[in-house]
Amino acid sequence: MRVLMLGGGAGIPARLVQTTLPWLILVAVAFRLVMLAQALWTAGTGGSVLWMFVLLHLMPNVAEAVWIFRRPPAGTRLVPAVDAGFGALFVLAAAPFAQDSAITSITWTHLMGTVMICALLRGAPAGALAIGGSVLLYTVLHLDSALGLLLTLATALVASLAIVGVVGASMRFALGFGEQQGRAAERERHRRDVHDTVLQVMESFAIPAPADELDPAASLDRVRRTARAQAMRIRISLEHESAEGIGLHQRLRLLAAEMAAEGLRAEVVVQDDCAPELAEEAAAALHDSAREALRNTLKHSGTRRAVVSVEEIGGGVSLTVRDHGAGFDVGDRRRGFGLENSIIARMAEIGGFARIESSPGLGTRVVLLAPSVLRLPVG
Incomplete structure (x- = not known):
């Protein structure tokens, strides 16, 4: 699930607080239970009336x-x-037992909880x-300590309002931090998309091919087709359209066709019983990472063939891109933007991982x- 944190939502903090506050009923409940335990500790075993x-x-x-755990927040209105x-x-x-300090303590505790619930909600x-x-x-029941009760309940009201203030401030801080993180993540996605589209295509144009001299017209046609395909992809991205709803297998078939237009034959091999149900973000991450791996093959391996295989494993889907090209020393070669961001970081974002051998x-x-x-x- 993709979470986009966008600025300008002045009502979002208020909505977050409204959603969270019903759960603060549990604060009042916990307070009552703690005070009940204290009253029982002070009163001892007591009699049957106390336990009633x-x-x-x-x-x-x-x-x-x-009720809180079984109902949505809107169900707490009553x-x-x-x-x-x-x-x-x-x-x-409790009025007939006003002289019993334990029962009076429990009564006051219950009323304090009522004040807290009313103030919180x-x-x-x-x-x-x-x-x-x-x-x-x-006062109507002519019970003693009405003034003391007033002061006690006022304290509960102040404490409840303080809790609301802390929750509201925490929500606003979390929202502001989330907006900053979201903007940083969005900038990183744009940077990665530019690398995976415009920069990669320009670099592929610069790679010499034997057909450039043998058949310049065909090479020029290939360049034009690649440019048109990438222009369409960028246009779709700018219009906020997506491949949502397209399965991983279909994505990989389209990727193979895209790479064929750029001069790389990518064979897609899928297990007969492999029909993974992946989240949109996971399928997109696999597709985009595989595309970057294939483009690295096209640019650096010296071969025009690669194999993409997909299989289901426990708890996930494994996708492997394999070529028999020049290879490189993983330990000595400095990892570039493509490996770090377009593959490794992209997979890490969805809780997966990438291994390069x-x-x-x-x-x-x-x-x-x-x-x-x-x-x-x-x-």
């Missing part, structure tokens, strides 16, 4: 945690209202409304491996 309130306290928290309603019932049930006004409702309920006089073999399932974002 413990169960009442756990029910909405477990339900909210399960959570603040439902949680506040349950909180009111909890206070009413609906903002400061909703959090303030939850505080007002809680204090009003305490060659020896003087023994030809060259380029082995490419692409995973069937992309595990990392591409781009």
